[in-house]
Amino acid sequence: MSQALLEGVKFDANGLVCTIAQDAQTLRVLMVAWMNAEALQKTAETGFAHYYSRSRKKQWMKGEESGHTQKVCELRLDCDGDAVVMLIEQAGGIACHTGRESCFYRVWRDGAWQTADAVLKSETEIYGKPHG
Amino acid sequence: MSQALLEGVKFDANGLVCTIAQDAQTLRVLMVAWMNAEALQKTAETGFAHYYSRSRKKQWMKGEESGHTQKVCELRLDCDGDAVVMLIEQAGGIACHTGRESCFYRVWRDGAWQTADAVLKSETEIYGKPHG
Secondary structure (H helix, E strand, C coil): CHHHHHHCCCCCCCCCEEEEEEECCCCCEEEEEEECHHHHHHHHHHCECEEEECCCCEEEECCCCCCCCEEEEEEEECCCCCEEEEEEEEHHHCCCCCCCCCCCCEEEECCEEEECCCCCCCHHHHHCCCCC | CHHHHHHCCCCCCCCCEEEEEEECCCCCEEEEEEECHHHHHHHHHHCECEEEECCCCEEEECCCCCCCCEEEEEEEECCCCCEEEEEEEEHHHCCCCCCCCCCCCEEEECCEEEECCCCCCCHHHHHCCCCC
16 A cells, blocks of 8 residues: 555655645645655554654654544545645644644735634643643 | 735745645635745735746746636635645636646545546647646
């Protein structure tokens, strides 16, 4: 399985592929993150979204700290093979580390990036402390 | 306007930001591409999606050759400021250079990336020749 899975994907110079998590029910785009080959394999094998953190330089399972895991319903690859879309079920209805449903909570309106979504749960509630 | 627009965005080491085009009606993710500061400004100013081509090393308006322009209904920015989601109206119902509705036409199923979407219009019909 791994070979066929990875062969289709064009990882970039850093060995990463851009991945979009989209809510399987509402189709809202919840977040964008990066996967290395291992994270993609783990995602396909376990059915739960795994990413690669460029700042922490490690692979991680989404929700491992927060409990906000992402169950993968469908994995799609684009024409160039350099981007992945996942339809997911978002545990807790919160994808963003700020405690919002989606990371895309700022809208360009009237000449400013305006926050358009409420915080559903504070970072302290989610992580026990503000998230670094 | 430009200053506020660009200030919120964290362009990467190459001066680019990852951008997702999502159909404003169906919410299907149609494509992922990159914008430099100029492309983002042009997009906000004109209301039509502009991108930066990493292979051709130039800014371009989506649809300038194919006619498959993208009218932008909403621009959103994520928590880290390094990804943009656009809700768009896709002219011709075709976003992909292969003549499909979406670039994400391959689904991971039964151990293979399977093509799940039909070509709506051939590349020759769109571009007058196969698209390089």
